[in-house]
Amino acid sequence: MKKFVSISLSLMVLLSLLGVSNVKVSAQTHVTDISSSDPLAVKVNYLISKGIITGYPDGTFRPDNKVTRREAAVVLGKTFSLNGTKRKTSFKDVRSSDYASGYIQSAYEKGFLNGYGDGTYRPDHYMTRSEMSYLLAKAFNFSATKNYYFIDVNPFAHYYRVINKLANNGITVGYTDDTFRPTRKVTRGEFAIFTARALNSSFRVIKDQPSPETRIVKADWLNVRKGPSTSYSSTGGLEDGSRVNYYFKTGDWAFVKGAGYEGFVHTAYLGMPLSIINGKVITLDPGHGHTDPGAIANGLVEKEVVLSVSKKLRAYLENAGAKVVMTRTDDSRYPSLSERVWIAENSNSDTFISVHANKHSSEDAHGTETYYNYYSPNGSDARKLAEYIQNRLYKAIDTSNRGVKHGNFQVIRDNYVPGVLVELGFISNPEDAKKLASDVYREKAAKAIYLGILDYYKYK
Template sequence: MKTFKWAAIALLFFALVSIVPGHSSAQFKFSDISPDKEYFDQVHYIAELGIVNKADKFNPGNNLTRAHAAKMLVIASGKKDMPTPNVQFKDLKPGTEQYEFASRAVELGYFKKKADGSFGPNEKLKRDEMGYALSVAFNLSQNITVDRPLMLTDMKDHPFAKEINGLYYGGVSQGDAGKFLPKDYLTRSQFALFVARALNDEYRLTVKLPEQTSRTYFAKVSTGGDNLNVRTHPAVTGDVVDRLKDGEIVEVIGQTGDWLLILINGNNGYIHSRYTVEVGSQAPSDDDDDVATEEPEEPEVSEPEDTEPGDESDNPSPTNGLVGKVTANVLNVRKSPDGTSAVVGKLSLNQKVAIESINGNWAKINLQSGSGYVHKNYLKLINQTGNPLKDRIIVIDAGHGGKDPGTLKNNLTEKEIVLKVSKLVEGKLKNAGAKVLTTRSSDAYLTLEQRTDYAKKHYAEAFVSIHVNSAGSTSAKGSEVYYDSSTNPNATESRLLANKIQENLVKGANMSDRGVKDQRFYVIRNNNVAAVLVELGFITNPDDFKKLSSEQYMELYAEAIYQGLVQYYAAQ
């Protein structure tokens, strides 16, 4: 009797354990797929979702048929319960399972009927057909651009090129040794991998994006006399769109492997880095004397497009309790608001002067000898009363935009994230009384030059460019803020602003501290005011991605940038 009792208890215990979620004995497994297989988790994942039938065997090496693929995609895309379309097939009868799924797949655009009106349910599926169907089912299509070049060389000129390009950048398929092999047949295990990756971020491949950032420099062509081809994408299979002469200098705005992304005649293209040498962060120019050094002279400022010549001097803005702190070693005081006007005095670094009025780029100040004018770019303007940000002209630059999405993960792009954060920063600054301007308020594309020109045209006093980072490794994480000391005459002020923003990002958004760094990013080195470039976090890191895709953390990022600006302007 006791033996029976304990045996019953043991049976009950094992029965309970067997139904505990996640316990190994409760998990279904195909007998012909061992745990060491690359596709083990993915096949069982889609089986648990009901995309494939749970049976003794999966037959992973068998070729996939069009009928099988149609069924799997319809279920995976959540269209299993849609009404059965009235599609006529030469080789399928209504009421059969193959017809039910094939008609839905055709209606949804995943597959097309053959020219003779048949579906070909038992035909083996080729990889290009699969790529098209999967791309349509999960909206993965990606136009081939300089930012998203076609990396699978055997898809050039293929009618499904942009669909396969979408699989590449969506982390679904990256081909084999740079090729997609479009006419090869597809196995059941391969298709299971692709479907699982399309459905679940955990299974997606790490995408190596073109390393285009705001850092730019100039390179000289060095071929020994030959011309250098400029191609549409970073491979010898790219179309030749231009040629550069030996010794010619071009601006480099990014890099993919050994290929440099350059600006040429207003367009982008790729050249091989082997045939170039870097020549510095600035192209040779006749305007180098305009850069302030030990004794800065005021840069020539063109009239803004939205005013008529003479408007500046006619409409000065009076100030109340505003002080200017000199940020240059020596700053000329001029008789009138003109860079060619006579010098009537000089100010030294950190000297403070009362501001009587501001007109465009010129500040009227009071000296013991009388009034004079100094270039506003070399003053930190400090409010003596009220909010430190009141009336300060601050430009917020949301990086990328339009045809330039920046880095991305799971269809979330850098351009979307930074635009949302920028708008939040804008609102906070406006509430504080700042005169805040944004380079873009929508999904618009601007060149790097347009962004800096915008700041100068509107007499910016501070410039904050907002970006999202990415890396080849998922371990890279955290925030970092950049300033430039190579050409920006306000490098010290830029560094101070960068420090304040970085401190608040680390504290307020609990980001790993990657520090403040001196780098030649275009939008900060081609500015002449306190200018910083903020990298909020790494989209390629799981922890950072959760924050970057969170509305709560977008608010925290915006608050950190706002507080950084407050603290910078509050410092006397």
């Protein structure tokens, strides 16, 4: 009886999907083994309310149960009105007396189902997630306009195309570890989720597909292979210094793609990612220095704080491919304000960031602010740079947002390079000072300014 109910349920599902109306459905509107707080519940109840599926006679849905390849063939056969007459098949393990033999053979002849290399169909084996992808892609006639990737789905694999169609149409985003697990047996719960999303766009999901990174090849000749190991055949090669688009990583292998190449390469032969600031010249100006300590309070000296943050910021920028010019790298000298501007302009810098810490007579003053000069030669760009940095910085170090302001500071007023002056926080305020004294928060500040600079160049 249980097997009969399972087969009937599977038939009801896809027959209903294709608009077949002569199927009796239960009046059941809920199931007892799925909690109302489970995200699956709303989809199962939706399908039940539409008369598409029912649970078992005992009121359960049994979401972890699976469907066999035999049942899948019957569903396809009924869906597409294939010849279900029992007969001899092309598979040595499917007898002509098998109730599904006609549908299995008809589906095979139509190209809907395939067997295994040993000539078997394995009708009692459970259907996999990749096979389920074939069913949905075919039934709903899904198409794909872009490429989505899962780390365990080789783009050269035969099932990549249909899995990609599901991702394109909001049916799946895979698992949280960015896998799809194509060989995993599909469960009734997963089947319900896929079906509900296919039928109702409000259930659909959007897969996060980051833009590819640009990497540089670090080998005289790097083979591009059809899979993530040396056992796969080569599709060609890349020379030392070639730029590749890096999409995802599986183990120690990266999938890369571009004009004239596509495949896997070993990550040991790829350099660091190149960012949008690769090749940009950026001047960092740690405020004060040497005989000018800047503000002093709560055991902190401004010139030391800002030099520490600036050096950390330099590391982020250089790792992203930028050329960094420092107005000072230690405490041995004090460049004048005019000299700081000259360093930025003479180095043909693209941007100028002066890093400072604030002080007030009242310890109540607190927070982060970023200045630009509206009347400087590139005031509009400087304002955008200030906005992006400020938006990142105060959030990262959890300080009060004092905003972006016009300031009449010489280093940004007389500078032909778009420049900003960042006030990290008030060393006169105990809470701000505690953060500015922390190496952890200095690192957070440096990274936030770096991300703000990236945001600015993306805007540009």
